[in-house]
Amino acid sequence: MSIKLGDASYEERVQEGVQNEFMRQAVASAQGRFRSGKQKQADKLGNWEDWRTLGEEIRTHTLENIDYYLQLLSDNVSKRGGNVFFAQTAEEANDYIQHVIKEKNAQKVVKSKSMVTEEIGMNEALEEVGADVVESDLGEWILQLDEDPPSHIVAPAVHKNKEQVKETFTEKKGYNQSSQPEELASFAREQLRQEFLSADVGITGCNFAVAESGAVTLVTNEGNARMATTIPDTQISVMGMERVVPTYEELDILVSLLTRAAVGQDLTSYVTSITGTRLEGETDGPEDYHLVIVDNGRSKILGTEFQSALHCIRCAACINVCPVYRHVGGHAYGSVYPGPIGAVLTPLLDGYEDHKELPYASSLCGACTEACPVKIPLHEQLIRHREIIVEQEKMTPRSERLAMKGFAKWGSSPAAYKMSTAMARSAMKPWTKDETVANGPGPLKGWTVNRDFPAPAKQTFRSWFKERQKGGES
Amino acid sequence: MKVSLFITCLCDMFSSDVGKDTVEILERVGCEVDFPETQTCCGQPAYNSGYLTDAKESMKQMMKAFRFSDYVVGPSGSCVGMLKEYPKLFENDLVWRDEAKRLADKSYEVTQFLVDVLGVVDVGSTFKGKITYHPSCHMTRILGVKDAPMTLLKHVEGADLTELPAKEDCCGFGGTFAVKNSMISGEMVKEKAAHVSETGADYLVGGDMGCLLNIGGRMRREGKHVKVAHITEILNQH
Numbered sequence: 191m192s193i194k195l196g197d198a199s200y201e202e203r204v205q206e207g208v209q210n211e212f213m214r215q216a217v218a219s220a221q222g223r224f225r226s227g228k229q230k231q232a233d234k235l236g237n238w239e240d241w242r243t244l245g246e247e248i249r250t251h252t253l254e255n256i257d258y259y260l261q262l263l264s265d266n267v268s269k270r271g272g273n274v275f276f277a278q279t280a281e282e283a284n285d286y287i288q289h290v291i292k293e294k295n296a297q298k299v300v301k302s303k304s305m306v307t308e309e310i311g312m313n314e315a316l317e318e319v320g321a322d323v324v325e326s327d328l329g330e331w332i333l334q335l336d337e338d339p340p341s342h343i344v345a346p347a348v349h350k351n352k353e354q355v356k357e358t359f360t361e362k363k364g365y366n367q368s369s370q371p372e373e374l375a376s377f378a379r380e381q382l383r384q385e386f387l388s389a390d391v392g393i394t395g396c397n398f399a400v401a402e403s404g405a406v407t408l409v410t411n412e413g414n415a416r417m418a419t420t421i422p423d424t425q426i427s428v429m430g431m432e433r434v435v436p437t438y439e440e441l442d443i444l445v446s447l448l449t450r451a452a453v454g455q456d457l458t459s460y461v462t463s464i465t466g467t468r469l470e471g472e473t474d475g476p477e478d479y480h481l482v483i484v485d486n487g488r489s490k491i492l493g494t495e496f497q498s499a500l501h502c503i504r505c506a507a508c509i510n511v512c513p514v515y516r517h518v519g520g521h522a523y524g525s526v527y528p529g530p531i532g533a534v535l536t537p538l539l540d541g542y543e544d545h546k547e548l549p550y551a552s553s554l555c556g557a558c559t560e561a562c563p564v565k566i567p568l569h570e571q572l573i574r575h576r577e578i579i580v581e582q583e584k585m586t587p588r589s590e591r592l593a594m595k596g597f598a599k600w601g602s603s604p605a606a607y608k609m610s611t612a613m614a615r616s617a618m619k620p621w622t623k624d625e626t627v628a629n630g631p632g633p634l635k636g637w638t639v640n641r642d643f644p645a646p647a648k649q650t651f652r653s654w655f656k657e658r659q660k661g662g663e664s
Numbered sequence: 665m666k667v668s669l670f671i672t673c674l675c676d677m678f679s680s681d682v683g684k685d686t687v688e689i690l691e692r693v694g695c696e697v698d699f700p701e702t703q704t705c706c707g708q709p710a711y712n713s714g715y716l717t718d719a720k721e722s723m724k725q726m727m728k729a730f731r732f733s734d735y736v737v738g739p740s741g742s743c744v745g746m747l748k749e750y751p752k753l754f755e756n757d758l759v760w761r762d763e764a765k766r767l768a769d770k771s772y773e774v775t776q777f778l779v780d781v782l783g784v785v786d787v788g789s790t791f792k793g794k795i796t797y798h799p800s801c802h803m804t805r806i807l808g809v810k811d812a813p814m815t816l817l818k819h820v821e822g823a824d825l826t827e828l829p830a831k832e833d834c835c836g837f838g839g840t841f842a843v844k845n846s847m848i849s850g851e852m853v854k855e856k857a858a859h860v861s862e863t864g865a866d867y868l869v870g871g872d873m874g875c876l877l878n879i880g881g882r883m884r885r886e887g888k889h890v891k892v893a894h895i896t897e898i899l900n901q902h
Contacts (some may be wrong), residue, residue: 208847513834517851550845553838553852554712556805576714586714594715601710601722604702604729611677626884636843640850641881644678651676651683655669655699 192311193278194539195339195524200547207518213349217519220348224510227454228561235450245447246565249501255295256492258564259434263571266404270466272479276431280310283484287312287393287426288319290480294424296321296390302408302415303327304395305343305504306484307429308526309539323393324385326414328378335362341520341528344452344506349519382414392418392476394464396429397504398444399481402437406461406481409445411453417464425464425476431483432500444503445644452505487539496571498533501564506531508558508568514551523548530558530568541598546585549575579636593633612653614646665782667695668730670738670747670771673705674843674873675894682873685896686739686774692902693784703729706746714839716753723750735781736771739896741803742872744773748807773803774896775871777814787821791901796828796865798835798856798879800872813871813895820898828868829859837878853882860890871895 198206205215232238252259277283299321306312313323313334325334329347333340336358340346345353352369359365359377367373397409406427408415419425433440435608449455468475490501509515509529520528521635525536525545533548549572552558558568579585600606621627627634627643637643667690675682687697706726710719726747730736738744748771750764757764778784797817804810817825836842836852843849854878860868868883868890870876880892 192808204845204847208851215767284678513852513855514845514848515835517848517855549714551832551848552846553801553835553836553841553849555801555838557801557834560805573712573714576712577716578714580714581717590713591715594710594713594718597705597710597715598718598721601704601707601719602725604704604725607673608701611673614677630884631842636846637881639846641853641878641883642884643881644877646677647680649680651671651680652701654684654701655678655687 191308191446192527193536193633194544195521195526200522200524200551203522203524204297204518207522210519212351215350215519218516220342220345221510221516224275224453224506225465228451228507228510229454229457231450231454241443241447242563242565245441245563246501248435248443249487249503249564250429252434252436252440253432253492253497253500256432256434259436260431262401263399263404263434264481264483266401267466267479269285269505270404270479271469272404272466272481274481276485278481278485280484280486283310283482283486284312284315284420286480286482287428288315290424290426290478291316291391292319293323294390294478296424298385298389299323299391299393299431300385300389300418300422301325301330301392302394302410302418302573303330304428305395305526306395307428308340309430310428310484311488312428319535321391324382324389325471326382326385328375328412328414331378331382332358335359339521339526342506342509343504343527343529343531346431349521356601381453383490386421389418391424391426393421393426393428394418395431396427396436397448398441399427399429399433400436400438400441400463401434403465405438405465407441407445408459408462408464409448409458410462411455411459413460416460419462419464419476420474423476424478424480426480427464427484428482428484431485431488434501447563448503448505451503451507451561491538495574496534496538498563499531499538499571501566502531502535503564505563507561508562511557512552513555513557514553518551524549529571531566534566534568534571534575542579542583542585546579546583549579608652611646611650665695665735666733667697667735667737667777668732668733669697669699670703670736670743672738672740672743672873673697674877678877679873679894682739682894682896685894685900686737689774689778689787689896689900693778693782693787695782698733700729700733703752706743708743708746709839711746711749711753713839713844718794720753723753723764724760727767730767730770731763733770735777736767736769737774737777738870739774739807739894741773741800742874744771744776745802745806747771763814770885773807773809773871775780775812775816775857776807776809779815782793785815787816787899789899789902790821791898792822792864793867794824794826794865795867795869795898796826796860796863797831797895798828798860798868798870798875799831800870800875801834803871804832816899817869817895820901823898826863826865829862830855831859835875835879837874839874842878857882857886857888861888866891867898868892869895869898
């Protein structure tokens with residue numbers, strides 16, 4: 191896998207999403223749960239807006255000094271016996287991880303959930319060198335069995351329901367019990383326990399890496415990251431370069447924001463911090479530890495107007511409030527990063543060519559911006575992407591460019607504006623019946639396929655106002 | 665108090681009654697209303713589509729049109745919200761920067777103006793009917809006007825207000841989004857229309873013509889008999 195998912199066109203993906211009633215119901219009910227959970231947490235804190243401001247300040251400060259904090263992180267991981275590798279590209283990251291796997295002659299790799307490893311296509315790279323890679327997050331494991339990509343950055347299998355999970359388990363793992371979530375989970379637990387015990391290498395992502403101590407911190411509810419980081423002797427953590435935080439104090443605040451914004455919890459069941467290797471006199475920790483810090487296009491965003499997109503703490507709060515996401519699901523975005531943050535981040539990391547529709551996959555309602563716990567102005571960044579697509583990349587159709595030139599003339603000329611508004615009613619007459627346009631011409635078709643369009647009013651406001659001024663009330 | 669009406673192109677063309685109601689309400693609370701004739705469109709259709717250069721042509725015209733106004737008041741959270749963005753868009757334009765800031769500072773959405781500037785919460789209207797209110801996204805999130813419309817509606821004598829389920833969700837209008845992403849927009853408006861029906865209200869009320877054209881158009885297509893009214897229409901019943 192890489193950032194781009196599949197070859198279907200944007201239109202095909204949207205259509206497939208909209209027609210998948212099953213998925214839409216599952217997504218809508220998950221969104222409802224996440225949203226009300228987050229709201230309860232915000233109400234409980236009472237000063238959620240202050241928390242957001244603090245979150246934004248921490249992320250802004252860290253990003254503005256990222257060179258310093260990454261160096262500090264790297265020094266501290268090294269001091270704790272770990273190896274740190276800075277990968278400029280996905281290929282460099284995968285090469286390094288492949289090298290570790292080969293050196294260890296590892297047969298089995300157990301993984302905890304990680305978006306950045308999806309982004310760089312690490313699983314496929316490891317399978318190329320003969321390793322058996324097993325996902326240990328329940329959602330990710332289900333998807334791996336089903337060869338289906340994640341559709342949400344926190345709840346990867348949100349598009350599936352328990353019946354589908356049962357089918358997958360039955361077909362791929364010989365499951366023969368009911369679709370009760372408890373039975374499904376206990377089956378997964380038994381299966382995964384064997385994987386943990388027999389794994390040679392554990393690979394995790396990273397929610398936050400604390401620069402002052404070199405601690406890579408993971409937030410889970412299933413405890414799978416703790417299993418993956420305690421059983422195998424060789425550990426690899428893969429992190430996007432922006433995941434660094436200065437000290438444990440900021441970690442505290444960001445984890446508090448993350449768990450509340452993501453799933454409406456005060457804290458997840460497990461918060462795991464790992465610091466390098468087992469040093470002399472210590473009783474636990476891996477023999478070998480590697481931290482892979484991935485750039486893969488991120489440093490190009492630094493210093494640009496999109497820098498705040500790197501503030502993202504991957505909580506999916508924007509996804510959980512997005513009405514577009516609700517109707518099309520995550521796969522319609524064609525990117526490992528779906529939803530509003532995906533529509534902002536994907537073109538930045540992977541270019542406009544394959545993703546030029548994503549910035550338009552938003553009604554610009556601003557629910558994402560309002561939900562973001564670190565105040566990324568997501569809908570404004572979508573507009574900025576549109577400007578780049580129009581004015582720098584020149585990717586929009588000629589007809590649209592001409593129409594907008596026409597708009598500029600219309601909007602800058604009061605005479606043309608007045609004339610066209612006065613004439614609108616008669617111009618629309620051929621398509622008007624009972625004061626309604628039910629089947630409009632040209633671009634209006636996109637409107638009238640779903641709803642009626644009104645006939646322009648008999649009298650424009652400005653002509654009414656003029657008459658009124660001339661001689662009393664009309 | 666002298667107030668210039670910013671009619672918005674949608675109301676100018678599709679619902680001149682909204683303009684009339686706005687003028688009459690403002691006059692009733694003691695304002696003197698004028699209508700600068702050279703006003704056009706706030707530029708949002710082009711701006712939201714990524715055509716900033718084209719949008720700015722229209723924006724400059726708006727700045728010229730309202731140059732001499734004390735207050736600019738419009739019946740749309742979205743269009744007034746657009747005016748409020750001008751200072752950011754003209755930040756590096758030495759010719760227009762100050763004018764952009766002046767226009768933004770003196771512009772208000774009509775319910776915001778009534779409640780926050782004039783301190784009027786009761787415009788003396790009477791209306792019999794069951795009403796549900798759709799708080800448009802740009803009114804609440806871009807302009808930040810969350811309470812003023814409801815404050816005014818609560819003081820309408822006889823109005824039976826019922827809350828719209830999932831009211832904060834977008835109706836799917838989004839300007840050119842409704843045409844460009846027709847399929848997604850269509851699903852969004854279907855969902856909104858279903859919520860409106862659930863309330864059993866006779867009137868769907870809102871503060872933005874775009875949303876009302878969208879939701880109203882969908883309700884009409886479905887043969888639903890809910891009437892759609894701009895908030896000024898309710899506030900001008902007396």
